[in-house]
Amino acid sequence: MRDSQKMAVIGGVAAAVVGLTGAGVWAFVGNDDEGGDTKGSVAADGKAPREVKTGPLSASEVRSGAKEFLGAWKSGDLKKAADRTDDSEAAAKALADFRSKGHAASVDATPQAAKGEDVPFALTARISYGKQKAVLNYGSSLHVVRDKSSGEPVVEWKPSVLHPQLKKGQSIRTDKAGTPPVRAVDRNGSPLSKDEHPTLGDVIDDLGRRYGDKTEGSAGLQTRIVDAKGKTQGPVLKQLSRPKPGELKTTIDAKAQSAAEDAVKGKAKASVVAVKPSTGEILAVANSPATGFNSALRGSLAPGSTMKIVTSAMLLDKGLASPGRAHPCPKYASYGGWKFQNLDKFDIKGGTFSQSFARSCNTAFITQAKKLKDDDLTKEARDVFGIGLNWKTGTGTFDGSVPVQSDAQMASSLIGQGGVRMNPLTMASVSATVKDGSFKQPYIVSPSLDKRTLAKAPRTMKPQVNKDLKGLMRTTATSGTAAGALRGLSGDVGGKTGSAEVDNQKKPNAWFTAYRNDAAAAAVVPASGHGGDNAGPIVRKVLEAAG
Template sequence: MHESEHPAPARRRHWRLLRAAAVAAAAATIAGVGAYAAEWRPFGPARPAVHPDAVAQAEAFLADWAGGRAEGAGARTTSPDRAQTTLRNFTAGLDITAPSLTAGAASVAKDGTVIIAFSAQMPVTGLGTWSYDSQIPVRRQQDGAWKVAWDLSLVHPNLSSTEKFRLQRQSTEATPVTDRSGKPLSATAGPSLKPMLTQIAHRAGAGPRGAIERINRVSEEVTGVEARFGKEEGAAAGQSIRSTLDSTWQAAADQALAATAGGRDAALVALRIDNGEILAVANSPVAGFNRALSGTYAPGSTWKIVTTSALLLGGAVKPGDIVDCPKYLTVGKQFHNVETSEFPGATFTKNFTESCNTGFISLRDKIGDSELGDVAAKYFGIGQKWNVGLPTFDGSVPVPGGQTEKAASMIGQGRVLGNPLTMASVAATAASGSFHQPTITPDAQDKTTTTALPAKVVTQLRALMRVTVTDGTARGLADLPGNVGAKTGTAEVGESAPNNGWVVATRGNVAVAVVVEGGITGGSSAVPVVRHLLQAVPHDPS
């Protein structure tokens, strides 16, 4: 396999540093790599720079908190014992599992305190996700080290010495959810269904109801409501809720992950190409975070479908053009291919089918700095707000902060983020030429605005994805019937962590995307999952 080995941001944690007025976006480095940036005013002296050690400490604090390591998170603060106790009580008392905490912009206060904003997605068991924003103050200590300045308000802006939170549940009778044909769905058909069925019912107002209340610590009097879950009036008693899921595809998707993912964390989405209806969503493990729909991953070389679209749309390259693929290419840092492979005198088609990073990066000057994100949004709907019917992360393609970051973006690294949902949609759009917002409930409204890809570009993308199967990195799918097309990907998640393996594939009217965390390469880890799935379900859904 010959996919990316360029470092990518840590999952579910990315952040941007913005400059004021007319100054361009400052460079940002994601999770675990430290960041160093400054904010400027349009007039007057520059503000102090954001120290990278302060940002790193804040990110590590968020990582420990999200990972359930309260002791580790507390040790990064100025009050370890209090912080540890509060964080544990907060998540346990509110029945929060697998928080997702994403660092945002950083700034420097007048006293030198570094302020890092963050967004919190707090899944409350059986009810839904509580979302809010807060910020972390980090101060330099006398010994020169940076520590989180502990305060209750950093956990939540309204948590204080006088007020705390309480979870109130109101149980309701479960409402059945059916698949696209009206067949009742249950976790016996696919383990991944269990949390999703609750969420679908909840979105329809038929699931459990509850609230997170703010109360006075002394009197226990309710002083406000932070979040409500469920609707006062939902589906009528005994009335079922129809989804777009297909029982056969869902069962096969769960079985494919169980049989071929090797026990690693993994996720899969399958959807219809012609209308975006989701046929299956599978996660391993099943409990906790829905990485298939809400994960934030670097998509690696599967993103080259979008990069290729941008190049073809602008006439920057043709499939038969010679694009040299050397072992190494330096753009601020050294980029290379998996196993340092090289293809001297290769065509662009060869670069695509063998997923040559250096060849793609060499074409970076042929597209504008914002062009990749513009194409992703205009033609693929990436970064627009999707209304799927369940909570989702709909992709992000920030304007690169410099040439090194632009080079990384060309191969689906840097700050480009997606998940199996967004990448299955990318594959579907490439196959059909038109973006169809993915949906899991038939009544989900599409408020996106996109443009169809030119027919010539669609023809070229289909051909490139087909050759990737017959003579490229996805050749593990070559003997399957049905004119399968695909693009593999390998995305690094850090200097010491093993790569994530990716693949997107199309067959008939179905598009599939799979990510296997720590899977090393897409061809070795993700392709077998798709192969198992397509063999198990040889026909398109009706």
């Protein structure tokens, strides 16, 4: 092409641009056949160039932008509706989720008078979940903007367009409202309400979470706002059907439970548990105050001299003690650099092991430390009494700990100090093991409900050891430190007191554990003093009701 022809073409284009500046800005789409640098070119299809509008939206544009979006949404054309926003990908997902996960079968959206570029609208969503139908009515608002690419009016997409309470990362979901609630009943079918038995409140709630879906109850259906993990955020938008509680049978004995609650009432931080030795069923759980931390099942405290039951079983098994045999009980005994003493520094000259157990002589046990291995007590507690095994009671529990210790700490553990940690549940189980002769893991809901496997102790107490240990606990209940609390209680009775020292605490924690017939119980009253005086009456009252 000659230079004069080139100039004519270029000049013509230039003239066209100049001639159109008054009508707005135009975009040119195409290519330069000659490879030149052209900032504007003719349209690819050879048609007239397309105008991209800029500047503020007119009132009619705001109306049309809102109308096209809401109309497409109402008609069910979610792709078209999403395309009428400034973020079609996010809008498409949110609208689709509302239909599929929110179960919004259809919507009816009616725009109202615009306020500038904001358009409020009324929405009616028809929710359909299985046989359940509901109508969800609410108002929302959208904001119309000019699309940067096309210049057309579109909806500025944000979650609140779908619902005014929606935030980023949230969605609307219609489904079952968690697990069905439970109506807990005791072993005989009597209701166990949180109003009547507030100390069981956290246990009943926990049982509901664990076993609600294993009852014949129903959770009910809800439309609600959830986060990315499905967790409910904010209020329920629509309740399609009400939840129906399912009956959950527990091992609790309502009579024993009421007695336990009365027994701990007014005693600061007191707690008690009762179990059935022949089965391991938990009969009662009570704490004071009734609400708050459940120390009866989940506490972790040094058990003091009640631990001597386990230590005695070990000594009897090893032949280091025998009820009627002479056994040392001096005022003091040293081991591992520590000097131990008895309460009020008493001693028993020429006494037997039975007398030492009945009077809770500390030094009778400390003197045997030199004959033991560091892990002997740990093994006895775990292998015979099930302490420290993984109990599956049906609710959250702390299952005791008897760690391997050495030197003075090992000696301390023999009398329930050092690193030994228990609670009323585990100590009630210790007494129950003595009464039955073998460990039966405690539980509050039958394992048949969820097919869980209960913990089993590796070995059973030797018959002679069991006989001797029962005799020791019986003597303690009739003429020893437990006699004051248990005297006159009929049936096959045995008990043990305990007082656990705590650093920077004026009075020790009072412990008491005992059995009567086919019931065993244990209680602790922190910072109260002697076990027989403070925890003993609690246990007696429970055993009277349960045994």
